[in-house]
Amino acid sequence: MYDSNQQNPQRRPPNYTPTVGPMPAPNPNTPPQPGVIPGQMPNPIPPTPGADPSKTRRVTGKPKGTLEAIRELGTTELPEPKSNIHCVTIVGQVEGHLSLPPQNKTTKYEHIIPQLVGLEQSQEVEGILLILNTVGGDVEAGLAIAEMVASMSKPTVSIVLGGGHSIGGPIAVSTDYSFIAETASMTIHPIRLNGLVVGVPQTYEYLDKMQDRVIHFVTQHSNISEEKFRELMFRTGELARDIGTVLIGRDAVEVGLIDEVGGLGQAVNKLKQLIEENKNRSGVPLQ
Amino acid sequence: MILYTPMQLELVLEGLEEQSNANQREINVGNATLVVEDKGFGRAQVVRLISTDPQDYLNPDFAPGTEVQL
Incomplete structure (x- = not known):
């Protein structure tokens, strides 16, 4: 309907008072209204009798500035979003009982092991x-490191990028599920004669025992058979200076050493899936 | 100790004899002990962390290779 008051301000009713603008001075003769402080605007929207007072108010959301106050006054520590997945990187040489010269990039086992704890x-x-x-x-x-990872109760997933050679093999298979990048390689070769055992060079028997430790670990934690692994280890003709085999990406999956060819996305998805399964198995309610 | 690596041993172990830990010293940070290598000018690099609290090993400030101010 046509509203004459809005269209023509001149035709307003005579008792009209503007709501915006300077307040008229309070008349000293009028008694002060209860609940209204003189000089201040009374509530412009009087609550309708019978109606729910909460519905007449506009919902404006969270009071502004509470988060800032906490942050600035330091009253409580805000929980920062933290990842539920932690990432352990094994790069370069796995450094053991001997600290290697500085040209080597090393992973220090004495730091990794308590980290896993x-x-x-x-x-x-x-x-x-x-x-x-x-x-x-x-x-x-x-x-x-491999034994520590294998005995963890939490889900673990490994991913071999670039290379997972020699002792990298047992570490790669120690997790619940393993991935290898399409271009990554793994060298499987016999343990060579180096170092000393209390002053005398190791005998073949000693080296054989060391090799057996590696072979047993790998065959127990992956789908490769002992015969197959030994065959790859002592294969001649593939490596120029040495005996052994280089497995690239899919080859490692085909022999049963690694579970799947994949990258970061698949590895993280698999880990999430294992975490869910682990939660359901232990019966912890989802919170 | 046996190194099981496809890399040439001469390459890996080159300069092993020249290594020294003369510049290394231990500093205490809270309940943890850090073995640091003095780099001069009040700077040092963490070599090793010695602590019985496994959570200390998850602290990035204590990771080997981190530079600390003395």
Whole structure:
């Protein structure tokens, strides 16, 4: 309907008072209204009798400035979004009982092992992603890391990028599920004669025992058979200076050493899936 | 100790004899002990963390290779 008041302000009713503008001085003769402080505007929207007072108010959301106040006054520590997945990287040489000269990039096992303890114990960490790009290293240090990862109760997924050679093999297969990038390679070769055992060079028998430790670990934690792994280890003709085999991407999956060819996306998805399965198995309610 | 690696041993172990830990010293940070290598000018690099609290090993400030101010 046509509203004459809005269209023509001149034709307003005589008792009209503008709501915007300077307040008229309060008349000292009029008694002050209860609940209204003189000089201040009374509530412009009087609550309608019978109606719910909460519905007449406009909902404006959270009071402004509470977060800022907490942050600036430091009254409480705000929980920062933290990842439930932790990532352990094994790069370069796995450094063991001997600290290697500085031209080597090394992964220090004495730091990785307590880290794994911390991750196992931590409430927030639900899964561990192991990223490998290693050229091997100390047998004992590598096997120590592999055994620690294999005995963790939390879901673990490994991904071999670039290379997972020699002692990288046992570390790669130690997780619940393993991935290898399409172009990544893994060298499987016999343990060579290096180092000393209390002053005398190792005998063949000793080296054979060391090799057996690696072979047993790998065959127990992957789908490769002992015969197949030994065959790859002692194969001649593929490596120029040495005996052994280089497995590239899909080859490692075909022999049963690694579970799947894949990259980061697949690895993280698999880890999420394992975390869900782990939660359902332990019967912890989802919160 | 046996190194199981396809890399040439001469390459890996080159300069092993020249290594020294003369510049290394231990500093205490809270309940943790850090073995640091003095780099001069009040700077040092973490070599190793010695602590019984496994959560200390998840602290990025204590990771080997981190530079600390003395």
